[in-house]
Each structure stands twice: as structure tokens, then as C-alpha cells.
Amino acid sequence: MKSMSRMAKAVLFVSFVATPTMALAAGTLDKIKETGKITIGHREASIPFSFLDQNQKPVGFANDICLTIAEAVKEHLKLDKLEVVLTPVTSATRIPLIANGTVDLECGSTTNNLERQKQAAFTNTHYLTANRFVAKKDSGLTTFEDLAGKTVASTSGTTNIVQLNNYNAEGKRGITIIPVKDHAEGFLMVETGRAAAFVMDDILLSGLVAGSRSPSDYALSEDALSKPEPYGIMLRRDDPEFKAVVDAATAKLYTSPDMQTLYAKWFLSPIPPRGLTLNVPLGEALAKAFANPSDSADPDSY
Amino acid sequence: MNYNWNWGVFWAPSPDGAGTYFDMLLAGLQWTIVTAICSWLIALCLGTVVGIARTTGSRWMLLAGNAYIELFRNIPLLVQLFLWYFVVPELLPVQLGNWVKQLTYGAFYTAVIGIGLYMSARVATQVTAGISALASGQRMAGLAMGLTKAQVYRYVLLPQGFRVILPPLTSEFLNTIKNTSVALTIGLAELTARARAMQEFTFQVFEAFITAAALYVALNIVVTLLMRYIERRMTVPGLVAGG
Numbered sequence: 248m249k250s251m252s253r254m255a256k257a258v259l260f261v262s263f264v265a266t267p268t269m270a271l272a273a274g275t276l277d278k279i280k281e282t283g284k285i286t287i288g289h290r291e292a293s294i295p296f297s298f299l300d301q302n303q304k305p306v307g308f309a310n311d312i313c314l315t316i317a318e319a320v321k322e323h324l325k326l327d328k329l330e331v332v333l334t335p336v337t338s339a340t341r342i343p344l345i346a347n348g349t350v351d352l353e354c355g356s357t358t359n360n361l362e363r364q365k366q367a368a369f370t371n372t373h374y375l376t377a378n379r380f381v382a383k384k385d386s387g388l389t390t391f392e393d394l395a396g397k398t399v400a401s402t403s404g405t406t407n408i409v410q411l412n413n414y415n416a417e418g419k420r421g422i423t424i425i426p427v428k429d430h431a432e433g434f435l436m437v438e439t440g441r442a443a444a445f446v447m448d449d450i451l452l453s454g455l456v457a458g459s460r461s462p463s464d465y466a467l468s469e470d471a472l473s474k475p476e477p478y479g480i481m482l483r484r485d486d487p488e489f490k491a492v493v494d495a496a497t498a499k500l501y502t503s504p505d506m507q508t509l510y511a512k513w514f515l516s517p518i519p520p521r522g523l524t525l526n527v528p529l530g531e532a533l534a535k536a537f538a539n540p541s542d543s544a545d546p547d548s549y
Numbered sequence: 550m551n552y553n554w555n556w557g558v559f560w561a562p563s564p565d566g567a568g569t570y571f572d573m574l575l576a577g578l579q580w581t582i583v584t585a586i587c588s589w590l591i592a593l594c595l596g597t598v599v600g601i602a603r604t605t606g607s608r609w610m611l612l613a614g615n616a617y618i619e620l621f622r623n624i625p626l627l628v629q630l631f632l633w634y635f636v637v638p639e640l641l642p643v644q645l646g647n648w649v650k651q652l653t654y655g656a657f658y659t660a661v662i663g664i665g666l667y668m669s670a671r672v673a674t675q676v677t678a679g680i681s682a683l684a685s686g687q688r689m690a691g692l693a694m695g696l697t698k699a700q701v702y703r704y705v706l707l708p709q710g711f712r713v714i715l716p717p718l719t720s721e722f723l724n725t726i727k728n729t730s731v732a733l734t735i736g737l738a739e740l741t742a743r744a745r746a747m748q749e750f751t752f753q754v755f756e757a758f759i760t761a762a763a764l765y766v767a768l769n770i771v772v773t774l775l776m777r778y779i780e781r782r783m784t785v786p787g788l789v790a791g792g
Contacts, residue, residue: 338745342754346552347550348551365752366751366753398651403733403738403742404746404747409566412566425736428734441638484551486551
């Protein structure tokens with residue numbers, strides 16, 4: 248017990264000493280000005296938001312938005328030259344890398360919610376996605392009601408699998424839920440027949456279907472388990488100056504006609520690496536979110 | 550570093566509705582323990598058989614044993630689990646394959662078999678080493694006394710050989726526990742998978758992984774102490790191997 252309390256004291260001491268230092272840490276804008284560098288965190292397979300093309304170069308819808316933000320930061324700081332560094336992040340590394348200053352902007356498909364806002368800030372929403380499932384067309388599964396008694400996969404650690412769990416529990420639907428490691432594996436479960444359906448964000452499902460061997464064999468569910476949830480570009484918390492610049496830059500882009508072109512480029516046209524077309528037209532809610540840029544985490548506000 | 554430490558998050562209800570985040574990690578720890586024990590039983594049984602086979606003096610048995618060890622030892626565990634989980638069911642007759650795919654605890658069975666076989670190759674080399682470490686006179690004396698080959702193994706070679714390899718076997722058991730974390734790749738919700746899920750929900754990355762690490766260390770210390778106890782109980786006074 249003695250050593251325990253000593254440890255508790257040590258923890259307390261560290262947290263007292265560490266807190267003021269954190270608050271005093273230089274803002275992101277100062278850091279960018281000083282180093283002449285802005286670091287963008289990208290994903291490797293978040294199609295079409297942030298992924299690697301055939302030359303292993305990060306590209307994507309969110310990537311393009313971040314490049315626009317970098318340009319705006321350059322103008323704001325009146326720099327002649329701003330080097331944009333692209334660093335790969337994963338779902339497990341994005342928080343530490345944002346927190347310790349390695350990455351300034353995380354551009355991918357990160358859901359903005361209140362729980363996460365305790366750890367990071369989000370700029371204006373760049374996409375809205377709902378929780379749906381993909382199944383083989385010949386299985387005849389079209390709504391969540393049809394999943395009763397079936398084996399269904401969903402990616403572990405996502406809000407999607409939680410919603411599926413709740414849906415299953417409250418209606419006693421007898422769905423066997425298999426958690427999978429990542430989206431590619433979830434789709435593989437459906438492809439190989441291990442699961443009848445894969446429950447995930449609809450845009451990610453569209454990406455998986457477009458990239459599959461025979462895209463015409465698969466269909467997305469007609470109904471969704473959730474209201475559309477916002478994706479946002481993530482930045483460090485408690486840095487209002489930087490957030491203001493980023494918010495202004497994204498708001499300017501989203502409300503301009505360029506956004507329609509940018510959307511069409513990634514959602515309605517062939518995209519690398521294999522020239523597939525997602526064919527996901529701009530929905531009403533998202534069009535509204537672009538017209539009135541918002542960083543709200545509340546699905547009801549869209 | 551601009552990180553919002555929040556150890557209290559462990560007492561917040563987890564979104565899976567089964568309790569707090571701490572409960573979530575504990576449930577993961579249970580899967581880790583069950584998977585490790587089941588895998589270890591397979592590894593011990595098969596490893597012993599293969600290990601003995603390599604010491605019988607039969608050339609064919611030696612070859613078969615070596616082939617077994619090289620097969621399971623030379624392919625990364627991650628690849629083996631993927632082969633067992635995704636490829637093997639496709640090679641089975643369609644109906645049997647579908648039955649396998651629909652098993653409720655498919656990921657668990659696959660992990661137990663996959664990790665068990667992988668570790669059995671490592672146990673086999675230890676068992677062989679343990680038996681080979683004994684003076685050749687032991688075997689000869691046993692046979693000269695009129696014991697059958699099986700009896701020589703049962704009463705002379707194995708009791709001594711296992712005592713020799715108890716310490717390395719402890720390490721292998723600890724490796725088995727740690728290797729269960731690979732099973733998260735086929736969807737087993739063990740400790741590492743739960744820690745990942747927790748950081749995904751809460752963004753409290755460090756709290757989740759530090760706690761998972763502490764739980765692994767605690768579990769492995771318990772196992773080490775247990776094995777030490779067994780080693781002490783098994784010591785035969787005067788036998789070097791018992792040391």
C-alpha cells in the first residue's frame with residue numbers, strides 16, 4: 248500500500264507540473280511560421296477521402312481539402328513558401344500524433360462526436376455518412392429487418408458495431424455479430440460467405456463494392472441504423488487561432504462552386520488506383536452542410 | 550504534449566452496454582486467458598508427441614517431425630491465422646465449409662488451433678532438446694532392464710526431460726499468452742482488441758494501452774510464479790535437471 252500511495256503522488260505531481268506546460272505550448276500557427284512546414288496526416292485506404300494512388304502518393308477528397316487549408320495558412324501567415332509534409336496515420340496513431348505535434352491536420356474519415364472532442368478539435372464537416380450494410384444481391388437482404396437470425400460482420404471498435412449490437416439486443420433479433428479488424432476484412436467476410444452482411448458507414452461500403460471483383464453482385468441496404476454522422480478534419484484542441492484559420496478556409500471552400508467540382512472529382516468520376524467510379528451523388532443533407540458549414544458533432548443539426 | 554489525460558474514463562459506461570470500459574477490458578482479458586490456455590494445451594500435447602517422435606531413432610519419424618516443425622515455425626503466425634480462417638474453409642467441401650464459416654465462436658476456435666499448432670512446433674523443439682540433453686546411458690540402461698521403448702520414455706526419459714525444459718516451457722507459455730493478441734486480426738475480441746476498441750470510442754489512447762499492458766504484465770507474472778512453484782514442487786533432490 249505504501250508504494251501505491253507513492254505512485255499516486257508521483258502521478259499527481261506529474262499532472263500538476265505537466266498541465267501548465269501544455270497550456271503554454273506554442274500554437275500551431277507559430278510552429279508553422281517558425282518551421283515553414285505544415286504536416287498533414289493521411290490514411291492509406293480510406294477511399295475516397297484519403298488513400299494511396301498507384302504511385303503510393305496520398306490523394307483523396309479530404310487530402311485535397313487539407314491542401315487548400317495549407318494554402319490558406321500560407322496566405323494567413325504571409326509566407327513565401329510553405330512545405331507540406333504528408334505523414335501516414337492509422338486509427339490508433341492519429342491521436343498521439345496530433346497531441347504531440349507530429350501532425351497538424353488529420354485528413355481522412357474520422358467521425359466527429361462529443362466524446363472525441365474532449366481529445367481533439369474538428370473543423371467544418373466534410374462528409375455525412377449513415378450506418379448501412381452491404382450484402383450479396385442474390386441473398387435478398389435489403390433492410391435491417393431481414394438480418395434477423397443471420398451472421399453479420401462489422402468492424403470492431405466502431406460506433407457502427409455498437410449500434411448494431413443495440414439494434415440486435417433491443418429487438419431480440421438473434422443476429423450473430425462477428426467483429427472484424429478492418430473494413431477490407433469485413434467485406435471479405437461477405438465475399439467468402441462467412442457473414443451474410445457487413446455493417447459500416449455507407450460511403451466506405453460503396454468504396455469496397457466499387458473495388459470488388461464484381462461490383463454488380465453487391466447491394467447496400469435501403470434503410471440505415473443511424474442518422475447521418477459527420478466526418479471532420481481533426482486538429483489539436485485548445486488552439487483557437489489555428490482553428491479559426493482552418494474553419495475560415497474550409498468554410499470558404501465548401502460554399503464556393505469549387506466544392507461541387509471537388510465532390511464530382513472524387514465521388515462521381517473514376518478515381519485511382521484502378522479508375523473505379525463510386526457514383527455516390529451529393530445528397531440533400533450534405534449539400535446543406537456545404538452551404539452552411541458547421542463543425543457540430545450532433546447528427547440532428549444536419 | 551497537448552493530451553487530455555482522463556483515467557476516470559474507465560468508470561464511464563462503454564457503448565457496448567455491458568458495463569464500464571474497465572469491464573470491457575476485463576472481458577477481453579478473459580478471452581485472452583481462455584484462448585491462451587486452450588492453445589497451450591494443444592501446443593503441449595502435439596509438441597510432446599512431435600518432440601518424442603524426433604528422438605525415437607526412426608529416420609522417417611525424424612523427417613516427419615522436422616517437416617512439421619519447419620512448416621509451423623517458418624510461417625508467421627499472422628499468416629497462419631489468415632490461412633486457417635479464410636483459406637482452409639474454402640478448401641473443404643462446400644457444406645462443411647459453410648458450417649465452419651457459420652460457427653458462433655469461429656474466430657476463437659481458429660485462434661486456438663492456429664496458435665496451438667504454431668506454439669506446438671516450438672514446444673516440440675524444446676521436448677527434443679530436453680530428451681537429447683539426457684545422457685544416452687539413461688535410455689540404454691532402461692532398455693537393458695527389460696523396459697519396452699514406451700516404458701523407457703514414460704518412466705525414464707520424459708520425467709527427466711520435462712524437468713530440464715520447465716524453464717524454457719514457462720517462456721513458451723508466456724509467448725502463447727502474448728501471441729493471442731494476433732487473434733484480433735481475425736476478430737477475436739481479446740484484450741488488445743478491446744484496448745483498440747476503447748481508444749476508438751474515447752480517443753483515450755494512452756490510458757487504454759497502458760492499462761492493457763499492465764494487465765498483460767500482471768497475467769504473465771501470475772503465470773511465471775505458478776510455473777516457479779511447479780518447478781520447485783517437481784525438483785528431485787540431487788538431480789541436476791531439477792535445479
